[in-house]
Amino acid sequence: MTRRSLRGSFLHAVVVLGGLATLAPLFWMAGASFMQTGEANSYPPRFLPSEPTFEHYVHLFTRLDLARHFLNSAVVTVSVTVVSILVNAMAGYAFGKLRFRGRDRLFRVLLAGMMIPAQAGMLPLFLLLKQMGLVNTYLGVMIPSFASIFGIFLVRQYVLGVPDDLLDAARIDGAGEVRIFRTIVLPLILPILVTLGAFTFISAWNDFMWPLVVLSDGAKYTLPVALASLAGEHVQDTELMMAGSLLTILPVLVVFLLFQKVYFRGMMAGSIKG
Amino acid sequence: MSGVLERRQARAAWFFLAPALALIGFFFFLPILAGFVLSLTDFDIYAIGSPEIARFVGARNYAQVLHEREFWNALQNTIYFVVVGGPLSVLASLGAALLLSARLVRLKGLFRTAYFAPVVTTLVAVAIVWRYLYHPRYGFLNYALGALGVGPVDWLGDPRWAMPAIILLAVWKNFGYNMLILTAGLQSIPEELYEAAEVDGAGAWRRFRSITLPGLAPTFLFVGVITMIGYFQLFAEPYVMTQGGPLRSTTSVMLLMYEEGFRWWRMGKASAIAFLLFAIVLAGTLVQLRMRREAR
Numbered sequence: 001m002t003r004r005s006l007r008g009s010f011l012h013a014v015v016v017l018g019g020l021a022t023l024a025p026l027f028w029m030a031g032a033s034f035m036q037t038g039e040a041n042s043y044p045p046r047f048l049p050s051e052p053t054f055e056h057y058v059h060l061f062t063r064l065d066l067a068r069h070f071l072n073s074a075v076v077t078v079s080v081t082v083v084s085i086l087v088n089a090m091a092g093y094a095f096g097k098l099r100f101r102g103r104d105r106l107f108r109v110l111l112a113g114m115m116i117p118a119q120a121g122m123l124p125l126f127l128l129l130k131q132m133g134l135v136n137t138y139l140g141v142m143i144p145s146f147a148s149i150f151g152i153f154l155v156r157q158y159v160l161g162v163p164d165d166l167l168d169a170a171r172i173d174g175a176g177e178v179r180i181f182r183t184i185v186l187p188l189i190l191p192i193l194v195t196l197g198a199f200t201f202i203s204a205w206n207d208f209m210w211p212l213v214v215l216s217d218g219a220k221y222t223l224p225v226a227l228a229s230l231a232g233e234h235v236q237d238t239e240l241m242m243a244g245s246l247l248t249i250l251p252v253l254v255v256f257l258l259f260q261k262v263y264f265r266g267m268m269a270g271s272i273k274g
Numbered sequence: 275m276s277g278v279l280e281r282r283q284a285r286a287a288w289f290f291l292a293p294a295l296a297l298i299g300f301f302f303f304l305p306i307l308a309g310f311v312l313s314l315t316d317f318d319i320y321a322i323g324s325p326e327i328a329r330f331v332g333a334r335n336y337a338q339v340l341h342e343r344e345f346w347n348a349l350q351n352t353i354y355f356v357v358v359g360g361p362l363s364v365l366a367s368l369g370a371a372l373l374l375s376a377r378l379v380r381l382k383g384l385f386r387t388a389y390f391a392p393v394v395t396t397l398v399a400v401a402i403v404w405r406y407l408y409h410p411r412y413g414f415l416n417y418a419l420g421a422l423g424v425g426p427v428d429w430l431g432d433p434r435w436a437m438p439a440i441i442l443l444a445v446w447k448n449f450g451y452n453m454l455i456l457t458a459g460l461q462s463i464p465e466e467l468y469e470a471a472e473v474d475g476a477g478a479w480r481r482f483r484s485i486t487l488p489g490l491a492p493t494f495l496f497v498g499v500i501t502m503i504g505y506f507q508l509f510a511e512p513y514v515m516t517q518g519g520p521l522r523s524t525t526s527v528m529l530l531m532y533e534e535g536f537r538w539w540r541m542g543k544a545s546a547i548a549f550l551l552f553a554i555v556l557a558g559t560l561v562q563l564r565m566r567r568e569a570r
Binding site for chain 2: 004007008011012014015018019022023024025026028029032040041042043044045087088090091093094095098099100101103110113115116117118119120121122123124125126127128130143144146147148149152171177178181202205206208209213223224225227228231238241242244245246248249252253255256257260264267268
């Protein structure tokens with residue numbers, strides 16, 4: 001028994017140390033963002049501010065107009081999340097429950113597409129959007145994310161669990177397909193849509209390369225792009241950059257903490273047959 | 275089912291599919307096909323204004339790219355990142371998964387959340403944070419190393435250390451993802467196997483080697499493939515932390531493509547780079563699939 005408890009204590013020590021090491025960069029970021037100017041560049045490094053100050057946050061919102069970029073990101077992220085949930089839910093339902101010719105072959109083509117990194121088509125996509133007049137617009141940032149193969153896959157796997165009898169009964173009662181989808185299917189697949197929403201929100205908020213390519217007007221930058229350009233001009237202002245980083249990370253961290261259970265469940269569903 | 279109903283259902287299906295298929299076809303598959311065509315042209319900054327002046331040049335872009343040291347340098351850096359960073363990430367994930375699966379450990383949910391947190395953070399933001407952690411004089415990392423008696427390392431300023439620094443950041447940022455998938459893999463191994471082995475007197479290491487590792491083989495394949503595909507697309511870390519330097523030691527293929535395409539607007543050449551990378555990733559995936567099949 002003592003050997004067992006010794007082993008237990010050792011394992012716990014390792015787990016706790018690992019956790020602290022993992023979170024240390026985030027703790028340091030948070031601490032430094034409240035430090036007096038220059039305090040983050042002291043030796044030995046400190047984790048806690050001696051006299052906490054909000055001046056860097058004030059600076060970000062007054063002189064650097066971070067609120068604007070925050071809003072840009074919020075608009076883009078929320079729009080992508082809402083639209084893609086609807087689009088992917090519809091397609092996932094069709095693949096999972098409706099019968100039509102070529103369904104399985106089409107689904108396989110889509111799955112094969114998951115192996116292709118989207119960056120392979122990034123240059124033509126840019127030219128395409130340029131022809132459509134969508135370069136340097138929010139719509140241009142969002143439109144490639146409005147549908148996702150992964151999202152369709154996730155919904156389709158979940159929809160397979162909806163009993164056919166339920167849908168057939170509604171058909172016999174004379175309900176149209178759209179009504180069946182809206183009143184029967186959507187409420188039943190709500191859990192997976194929440195999962196998909198959390199996924200989409202986090203990846204849309206964090207997206208960097210595509211908004212960087214599409215947006216040329218600084219005022220339109222999403223938060224990560226604005227932060228990267230700020231990091232070039234304010235290399236020396238450690239505390240200011242930490243405040244900006246914290247604000248960038250905060251929304252996704254909150255969404256993750258609120259939805260972690262469904263987030264993890266979705267990851268499992270996505271990986272099992274991936 | 276009668277023919278009328280069947281037709282009605284098919285019509286509904288295409289109605290539900292239309293938005294997704296149109297979007298994916300137009301903004302995903304079409305650009306990839308067009309990318310290949312683009313890579314066979316001399317599309318450049320002048321052609322952006324008037325695309326009709328772009329000419330078909332066959333494989334010239336590919337020949338040119340393959341002749342330039344710049345590309346081989348970027349490929350070498352990227353492969354370094356994939357070959358060293360990928361296995362390190364998976365190893366860290368495996369360690370964390372084993373730790374959190376140990377019967378004796380409590381509060382698993384809490385630790386799982388802590389270990390996973392870096393995965394959801396914004397890459398650009400944490401890359402900026404790590405840039406300061408790597409500061410040669412004030413950075414926390416050198417402070418910790420100093421406590422162990424290791425001299426200061428100029429992480430991002432030394433061509434030898436810049437890529438290891440990026441790898442360390444990537445391992446920290448990503449290990450939680452594979453940890454979760456490997457945890458699911460561990461749970462799928464039947465408990466009775468371990469019990470039987472224990473009765474037969476097999477030690478912990480023996481059980482790990484003969485039960486855990488083979489049991490995880492399919493999960494490793496999945497994890498290996500997605501990690502490799504993801505790591506080949508290295509971009510934001512060097513873009514934010516080093517701009518590809520020092521001495522181009524962290525310029526990745528993706529960063530090179532970005533510079534060629536969106537800084538110098540040599541779209542034809544950049545497309546060739548993108549397709550070469552795509553071909554390499556595909557080959558890597560096939561090799562991994564083949565290796566697993568032969569191992570079985």
